[in-house]
Amino acid sequence: MLLLWRTTSHRLNLFVFHFEIICLNKGKLNHRTMSRGVCISRTLRSWNCTMGYFGAHHYKWYHPPPPLQVGHKGLTVDLRSDTITKPTEGMKKAMMEALLGDDVYREDPTVTELERRMSELAGKEAALFVPSGTMGNLVSVLGHCEQRGSEALLGDQAHIFLYEQAGMAQLGGVQPHIIPTRADGTFDSQEIYDRMRDEDVHCPRSALVCIENTHNVCGGKVLPCHWIDEVGSVAHSLGLPLHMDGARLLNAVIASGISADRILQACDSASVCFSKGLGTPVGSVIVGTEEFIQKALRLRKVLGGGMRQAGMLAAAAIYSLDNMVNRLADDHRNAFVLAQAICDTESTNVTCVPEDVHTNIVIVNLRSGSISPEEFCARLALVSEEEAKTLGEEIVIKILPWTATSVRFVTHHDVLCDGIQATVAKLKYVIKEIDSQRK
Amino acid sequence: MSSQVNGYEGCRVVDMRSDTFTLPSQGMKEAMMAAPLGDDVFQEDPTVIELQNKMATLLEKEAALFVPTGTMGNLICVLNHCRSRGSEVILGNLSHVHIYEQGGISQLGGVHPRTLQNLPDGTFSLEELRKAVRKDDVHMPITELVCIENTHNVAGGRVLPLEWLDQLGSTCRELGLPLHMDGARLMNAAAAMQVPPARIVRDCASVSVCLSKGLGAPVGSVIVGSQEFITKARRLRKVLGGGMRQAGIIAAAGIYALDHVAPTLQRDHAHIKAIAQAVSDLGSKAIFVNLEGVHTNILMLECDLNVLSPTQLCERMGQITDEETERHR
Numbered sequence: 001m002l003l004l005w006r007t008t009s010h011r012l013n014l015f016v017f018h019f020e021i022i023c024l025n026k027g028k029l030n031h032r033t034m035s036r037g038v039c040i041s042r043t044l045r046s047w048n049c050t051m052g053y054f055g056a057h058h059y060k061w062y063h064p065p066p067p068l069q070v071g072h073k074g075l076t077v078d079l080r081s082d083t084i085t086k087p088t089e090g091m092k093k094a095m096m097e098a099l100l101g102d103d104v105y106r107e108d109p110t111v112t113e114l115e116r117r118m119s120e121l122a123g124k125e126a127a128l129f130v131p132s133g134t135m136g137n138l139v140s141v142l143g144h145c146e147q148r149g150s151e152a153l154l155g156d157q158a159h160i161f162l163y164e165q166a167g168m169a170q171l172g173g174v175q176p177h178i179i180p181t182r183a184d185g186t187f188d189s190q191e192i193y194d195r196m197r198d199e200d201v202h203c204p205r206s207a208l209v210c211i212e213n214t215h216n217v218c219g220g221k222v223l224p225c226h227w228i229d230e231v232g233s234v235a236h237s238l239g240l241p242l243h244m245d246g247a248r249l250l251n252a253v254i255a256s257g258i259s260a261d262r263i264l265q266a267c268d269s270a271s272v273c274f275s276k277g278l279g280t281p282v283g284s285v286i287v288g289t290e291e292f293i294q295k296a297l298r299l300r301k302v303l304g305g306g307m308r309q310a311g312m313l314a315a316a317a318i319y320s321l322d323n324m325v326n327r328l329a330d331d332h333r334n335a336f337v338l339a340q341a342i343c344d345t346e347s348t349n350v351t352c353v354p355e356d357v358h359t360n361i362v363i364v365n366l367r368s369g370s371i372s373p374e375e376f377c378a379r380l381a382l383v384s385e386e387e388a389k390t391l392g393e394e395i396v397i398k399i400l401p402w403t404a405t406s407v408r409f410v411t412h413h414d415v416l417c418d419g420i421q422a423t424v425a426k427l428k429y430v431i432k433e434i435d436s437q438r439k
Numbered sequence: 440m441s442s443q444v445n446g447y448e449g450c451r452v453v454d455m456r457s458d459t460f461t462l463p464s465q466g467m468k469e470a471m472m473a474a475p476l477g478d479d480v481f482q483e484d485p486t487v488i489e490l491q492n493k494m495a496t497l498l499e500k501e502a503a504l505f506v507p508t509g510t511m512g513n514l515i516c517v518l519n520h521c522r523s524r525g526s527e528v529i530l531g532n533l534s535h536v537h538i539y540e541q542g543g544i545s546q547l548g549g550v551h552p553r554t555l556q557n558l559p560d561g562t563f564s565l566e567e568l569r570k571a572v573r574k575d576d577v578h579m580p581i582t583e584l585v586c587i588e589n590t591h592n593v594a595g596g597r598v599l600p601l602e603w604l605d606q607l608g609s610t611c612r613e614l615g616l617p618l619h620m621d622g623a624r625l626m627n628a629a630a631a632m633q634v635p636p637a638r639i640v641r642d643c644a645s646v647s648v649c650l651s652k653g654l655g656a657p658v659g660s661v662i663v664g665s666q667e668f669i670t671k672a673r674r675l676r677k678v679l680g681g682g683m684r685q686a687g688i689i690a691a692a693g694i695y696a697l698d699h700v701a702p703t704l705q706r707d708h709a710h711i712k713a714i715a716q717a718v719s720d721l722g723s724k725a726i727f728v729n730l731e732g733v734h735t736n737i738l739m740l741e742c743d744l745n746v747l748s749p750t751q752l753c754e755r756m757g758q759i760t761d762e763e764t765e766r767h768r
Binding site: 083085086087092096101102104105130131134164166172275281282283298301303304305306308311312313 | 460461462471472476477481483506508510511514515541542546547548651657658659677678679684685687688
């Protein structure tokens with residue numbers, strides 16, 4: 001159970017405590033506590049308290065309906081991330097039948113096969129299987145930034161910068177130097193020149209440029225190929241290698257129709273996830289030169305990523321390369337359908353730009369002052385009686401709050417066609433409900 | 440396993456390089472395929488949770504965390520205990536953490552190792568330990584942890600004596616230092632001593648146990664400790680890149696291993712003892728074995744360097760000669 005307590009302070013020296021209780025219990029809401037919370041909010045409002053400053057996450061204009069206890073026939077559509085994808089039966093069969101060995105001794109034939117396949121796909125000399133994208137990126141950054149006092153240039157919205165627990169600094173002593181990211185996931189390549197360090201005892205040494213494709217925070221955007229080439233050219237002219245966080249690279253490949261090796265042409269290394277849209281349970285692969293991968297092998301070991309019979313996991317990845325890549329187009333189509341449905345409601349409170357949906361991620365904006373991301377997520381996760389009657393079924397949608405004014409939907413292979421239809425139906429209902437409260 | 444070795448077809452290969460080479464059994468694989476899964480970064484994988492609970496209960500600790508390797512298990516534990524800038528850990532000079540983990544605790548965590556001379560039985564002197572503890576002095580790092588290893592790999596798979604463990608435990612308590620056990624082969628120790636593993640780790644604040652060695656799982660280790668320790672350990676696991684997704688598929692192998700393979704470890708010990716006995720019976724002047732030192736599933740053979748080197752012995756064992764095959768017929 002997750003309880004969120006907020007307070008707002010009254011502008012007129014009246015200290016008003018406004019409790020809003022949001023309970024999330026596996027998509028089911030506790031009717032008692034939820035309605036208690038709603039009662040308290042309504043009571044406080046009836047006291048005619050003037051609400052002064054509100055924290056970024058709570059506007060109090062939106063009143064969710066009392067929730068229904070969702071029965072076992074309820075449909076849950078989990079759009080929080082493509083990391084939740086489970087292995088298919090075919091994938092599991094491949095895992096069971098895989099030939100195995102000890103990968104620390106580099107004797108696992110299935111891991112070797114996956115690495116060979118990936119290096120070929122990426123047009124690089126060699127590859128290395130790692131337990132996660134975080135480790136893939138960390139190994140790559142530390143592999144490139146070997147000298148004490150190194151600095152890595154990357155976008156200020158990069159996953160490596162925001163969501164990898166500052167690993168490069170925490171563990172590797174590498175300083176990140178951020179560049180403002182544009183809405184399309186790129187940055188001005190001129191900024192690389194501006195940020196390139198001089199050889200000066202005051203300065204760290206620029207050692208690496210990092211980019212991310214598709215760009216997560218910017219909404220799954222596909223980086224333009226010509227831009228990647230341009231950044232590569234600038235970086236190389238300055239003697240800097242280029243690393244791509246390609247967690248969702250295959251999504252970029254399918255969306256753009258451009259091959260992985262072409263996309264990565266200017267990149268010296270890349271980290272590609274298999275546990276996201278490709279659906280494997282665990283793992284990523286990094287690619288690069290033979291020399292780079294030899295360094296990466298040592299880094300992987302010291303970080304604790306030297307797994308033994310990892311071929312079982314690699315087998316899932318090989319299966320996904322053969323069976324799960326082309327279907328990413330379905331995820332992209334489903335994302336577009338959701339975006340279009342939101343746009344079609346013509347709501348001014350909940351908005352989305354379908355043209356901005358390149359792949360399987362949809363960022364939905366919430367008008368400031370209407371409903372907060374947390375409230376919107378909570379509402380989608382609860383089912384009201386009226387809603388169940390109108391829609392004819394109990395639908396629970398799980399998504400994640402994204403920024404102070406947006407939420408994120410991610411489509412993937414565990415969301416079936418009827419899941420998307422149900423999501424559309426529920427979204428339309430909820431948006432209408434919000435609009436009716438907040439004109 | 441049959442293959443071609445230096446010209447001989449249909450050879451039998453017996454791989455005793457390590458217990459890390461163990462392959463998952465059919466039963467283990469079936470358990471893996473049937474396991475319910477979820478995203479373990481969101482802490483929603485029920486099989487990972489089940490394995491963690493099982494391990495915590497087995498070792499009588501509050502909580503546990505599944506990690507991809509023993510190296511990561513040890514690294515997380517050391518970094519988790521040694522939080523101050525300038526911290527130091529006291530450990531044996533022949534410990535796996537010191538010799539075979541690439542200096543990770545220093546390389547990645549800035550932790551200083553203070554080694555004590557390991558005695559042949561895998562222990563070290565408690566007097567030396569007391570002397571090694573740092574004083575509060577601006578010249579000195581800060582002692583924050585003591586590490587031990589059980590069974591002790593380099594010492595030949597020896598089981599640490601319980602009395603020594605108990606004395607060490609009380610010494611650490613007195614010194615206000617936590618005790619971490621690299622229990623990669625803890626289950627071998629428990630099997631050899633016929634003592635519950637929880638008794639062995641009673642005084643340890645944290646333990647790292649491997650599932651991928653003698654227990655036969657393809658991947659993974661588990662660390663145990665207090666609830667607070669494990670909550671913090673989760674963050675360290677994430678930053679190191681150990682946050683796996685549907686990790687339940689490999690955790691299931693760990694559960695199977697604890698239920699079905701752990702009870703059979705004594706068989707591995709019996710096998711090693713048989714080999715050790717056979718070598719001893721030969722009374723060779725070139726290759727020696729210390730029978731007393733064979734406790735678990737590791738056998739160390741000493742070579743007289745005037746006759747042959749360890750490398751030569753390994754090479755010879757990996758070859759087949761005509762004379763040898765003649766004798767067999």
